[in-house]
Amino acid sequence: MIRSEEIYGLLPFDIEGVALLAELALDLSWSWNHSTDQLWEKLDPALWELTRNPWVILQSVSHEQLERQLADPLFRQLMNDLKRSHEKVGLADKWFQTTYPLSHLKSIVYFSMEYMLSEALPVYVGGLGNVAGDQLKSANDLGVPITAIGLLYQRGYFRQYIDEDGAQKEYFPYNDPGSLPVMPLRLPNGEWLRVKVALPGYPVWVRAWQALVGNLKLYLLDSNDPVNLPIHRGITGEIYGDGAEIRIKQEMILGIGGWKVLEALNLSPEVCHLNEGHSAFAVLERASAFMKSTGLSFEDALTITRCGNIFTTHTLTSAGFDKFSPSLMSRYFQSYVTCELKIGFDNFLALGRSEYGDKEEPFNMALLAMRGSGFVNAVSKRHCEMSRKLFCSEFKRWPINEIPIDYVTNGIHxxxxxxxxxxxxxxxxxxxxxxxxxxxxxxxxxxxxxxxxxxxxxxxxxxxxxxxxxxxxxxxxxxxxxxxxxxxxxxxxxxxxxxxxxxxxxxxxxxxxxxxxxxxxxxxxxxxxxxxxxxxxxxxxxxxxxxxxx
Structure with a gap:
C-alpha cells in the first residue's frame, strides 16, 4: 500500500504551481466550489468525469500537461483566484464567532460511522453519511469549532451496475489511501499517530488519517496496519461489515479508539455529538477518561460527562438499532468493564437494556447513547413524534409529549x-x-x-x-x-x-x-x-x- 505522503513526495514540485495544486486537491472544500471543477477538468477532462478526484488527477497527469496548463495565464489566474478566495474565507470571522463572541465553547467532537463529503472519499452508504458530510461542511462555513471522527474503510460501500437483464450487480473497488485525499496523522516527532483498543486475545492498533474540510479536520481510523494480526487488519475492511462480531469491533474502534485519538492530540471537547448509536461506546471512554483525571466513580463520571453529550437518532423502527447479544458483549467488554469502568457487568449491561434482570435481552446501542447523553434529538417533527413512541417504554408513566426527545430538522449543505x-x-x-x-x-x-x-x-x-x-x-x-x-x-x-x-x-x-x-x-x-x-x-x-x- 502506498501512502498519500509518499505520493506527495513523487509530485513534480520543481514545476512552479504544482505545490498549490496539491494544496487545493487535499482540501475537500473544492467539492462544493464549481470554479474548481473547471481547474481539474482542464488537466484531464476524461479522468475528472470518471473520478471527480483531484488527487488522482494530479498523480496521473503528465508533466508536459502540467507545464502546459500552468503556462496558460487563464489557468494560473483561476488557480490563484481559488487560493486567494480560500485564504480570505479561512481568515474571515464567521457566523459562530460574530454571533457568540464570548462563547466558552471551543471544541466539539462529531462521531459518525460514515461521511459523504465527495465521491473522491467513498466512506459512505446513504442518508446518514449525507447528513454527516453536509453538517461538517456547514459547520466549516459557519465557523463552528468541530473535529470529526470516522472510519477509513478499505472497500467502502459497493459500486453498482445493472446487467443486461436489469438486475443489480455489485463490485467492491479497493480504497487505496494513496488515491484518496487523506494524509497520515503524525505526532510532532513524526510518528504516525496510533492508539490501542483492547479486544479479546490481542489488542488492535488503530492508526489515524486526516482529511481537511476547509478549516475543519476529519480523522479517519484504520485497522489495516502491518503491526496487527491479519484478522484485525480487516476490521475496517467494509462499511457496516456483515455480522454482529465485525460490527461490534468497528464500533469499538470508532467510539473508544476515536476518543483515545482526541486524547493523544490533547483535545478536550466540551461537546460530544453522536450521529446515530453506532458511536455510543464513546460515552464510556469519555467517562473512563474523566474517572482517571478526577478519581471519581463511573456513575459520577457518566453523570457529569453526559451533560456534554448529544445523541441524534435517525432510525424509524427498533429493528434499525444495533443490538449485541449478552455473550458477545461479555467477550468484548468483560475486561474493559472490570478494569476501566470498575462496575459490575450486569450494571453495565443495564445501560443498554429496557428491562433490568432480563439476562437474554440484547444490548441496544441506541439505549446506551440515550442514557449517556444530556440531549436527544430526532431529525424532524414527525420523526420526533415517532421516536417518542419508540422509546416510550423507557419513560414509564410519562406523558408522551413530555418524553425528553426534541427534534432538529435535517437540512442540506x-x-x-x-x-x-x-x-x-x-x-x-x-x-x-x-x-x-x-x-x-x-x-x-x-x-x-x-x-x-x-x-x-x-x-x-x-x-x-x-x-x-x-x-x-x-x-x-x-x-x-x-x-x-x-x-x-x-x-x-x-x-x-x-x-x-x-x-x-x-x-x-x-x-x-x-x-x-x-x-x-x-x-x-x-x-x-x-x-x-x-x-x-x-x-x-x-x-x-x-x-x-x-
Whole structure:
C-alpha cells in the first residue's frame, strides 16, 4: 500500500504551481466550489468525469500537461483566484464567532460511522453519511469549532451496475489511501499517530488519517496496519461489515479508539455529538477518561460527562438499532468493564437494556447513547413524534409529549447539491453567501426573479439531467452492447421537454419505493398523458445481502 505522503513526495514540485495544486486537491472544500471543477477538468477532462478526484488527477497527469496548463495565464489566474478566495474565507470571522463572541465553547467532537463529503472519499452508504458530510461542511462555513471522527474503510460501500437483464450487480473497488485525499496523522516527532483498543486475545492498533474540510479536520481510523494480526487488519475492511462480531469491533474502534485519538492530540471537547448509536461506546471512554483525571466513580463520571453529550437518532423502527447479544458483549467488554469502568457487568449491561434482570435481552446501542447523553434529538417533527413512541417504554408513566426527545430538522449543505446552472441564478438573485443568512432574505430575493428566468432555469436543468442519464446509460451498458447501438438507444431515453420527477434513495423495504406501483392504472394514465406528459427518474441501491430490495 502506498501512502498519500509518499505520493506527495513523487509530485513534480520543481514545476512552479504544482505545490498549490496539491494544496487545493487535499482540501475537500473544492467539492462544493464549481470554479474548481473547471481547474481539474482542464488537466484531464476524461479522468475528472470518471473520478471527480483531484488527487488522482494530479498523480496521473503528465508533466508536459502540467507545464502546459500552468503556462496558460487563464489557468494560473483561476488557480490563484481559488487560493486567494480560500485564504480570505479561512481568515474571515464567521457566523459562530460574530454571533457568540464570548462563547466558552471551543471544541466539539462529531462521531459518525460514515461521511459523504465527495465521491473522491467513498466512506459512505446513504442518508446518514449525507447528513454527516453536509453538517461538517456547514459547520466549516459557519465557523463552528468541530473535529470529526470516522472510519477509513478499505472497500467502502459497493459500486453498482445493472446487467443486461436489469438486475443489480455489485463490485467492491479497493480504497487505496494513496488515491484518496487523506494524509497520515503524525505526532510532532513524526510518528504516525496510533492508539490501542483492547479486544479479546490481542489488542488492535488503530492508526489515524486526516482529511481537511476547509478549516475543519476529519480523522479517519484504520485497522489495516502491518503491526496487527491479519484478522484485525480487516476490521475496517467494509462499511457496516456483515455480522454482529465485525460490527461490534468497528464500533469499538470508532467510539473508544476515536476518543483515545482526541486524547493523544490533547483535545478536550466540551461537546460530544453522536450521529446515530453506532458511536455510543464513546460515552464510556469519555467517562473512563474523566474517572482517571478526577478519581471519581463511573456513575459520577457518566453523570457529569453526559451533560456534554448529544445523541441524534435517525432510525424509524427498533429493528434499525444495533443490538449485541449478552455473550458477545461479555467477550468484548468483560475486561474493559472490570478494569476501566470498575462496575459490575450486569450494571453495565443495564445501560443498554429496557428491562433490568432480563439476562437474554440484547444490548441496544441506541439505549446506551440515550442514557449517556444530556440531549436527544430526532431529525424532524414527525420523526420526533415517532421516536417518542419508540422509546416510550423507557419513560414509564410519562406523558408522551413530555418524553425528553426534541427534534432538529435535517437540512442540506446547498452549495454541495446545487448545479452550476442553479448556482449562477441564485448568485445573481441573492449573492454568493446567501445560504449563511436567515432564510427570509433569500426567499424574498428569489421571488424577485421573473417567471421567464425561472422557466429558463428549469428547462436548462432538465436538459442537463437528461443528458447525464443518457451518458450514464451508455457507460453502464458498454459491456453488453456495441457503441453504435448504445448511442442510438440512449437518444430514446427520456424527453428534454417533459415534466421530470426524480427519486433518489436507498432501496430498503421500509422506504416503500413500491408505493409508486400502488395504483398501476393511475400511474400509466399520468405517464402516458399526451397533453401533460410526465417521466420519472429513479435512482438507488439495494444492499448486496437484501434480496427483497434487489
Amino acid at each position: 446547498v452549495p454541495t447539491w446545487d448545479s452550476k446552472i442553479a448556482d449562477t441564478l441564485w448568485t445573481q438573485a441573492c449573492g454568493k453567501n446567501r445560504w449563511r443568512k436567515q432564510m427570509v432574505q433569500p426567499v424574498t430575493d428569489i421571488k424577485a426573479l421573473t417567471n421567464q428566468e425561472l422557466w429558463t432555469f428549469r428547462n436548462e436543468s432538465r436538459i442537463e439531467l437528461v443528458k447525464y442519464v443518457r451518458e450514464k446509460f451508455v457507460r453502464g451498458s458498454k459491456h453488453f452492447k456495441n457503441d453504435q447501438d448504445l448511442f442510438a438507444d440512449s437518444q430514446k431515453l427520456l424527453n428534454e421537454n417533459h415534466l421530470t420527477l426524480g427519486f433518489a434513495r436507498r432501496f430498503v423495504p421500509y422506504k416503500r419505493t413500491n408505493l409508486l406501483l400502488n395504483n398501476p392504472l393511475r400511474l400509466l394514465q399520468i405517464l402516458n398523458n399526451r397533453d401533460f406528459p410526465v417521466q420519472l427518474v429513479i435512482a438507488g441501491k439495494a444492499s448486496p445481502y437484501d434480496k427483497q430490495s434487489k
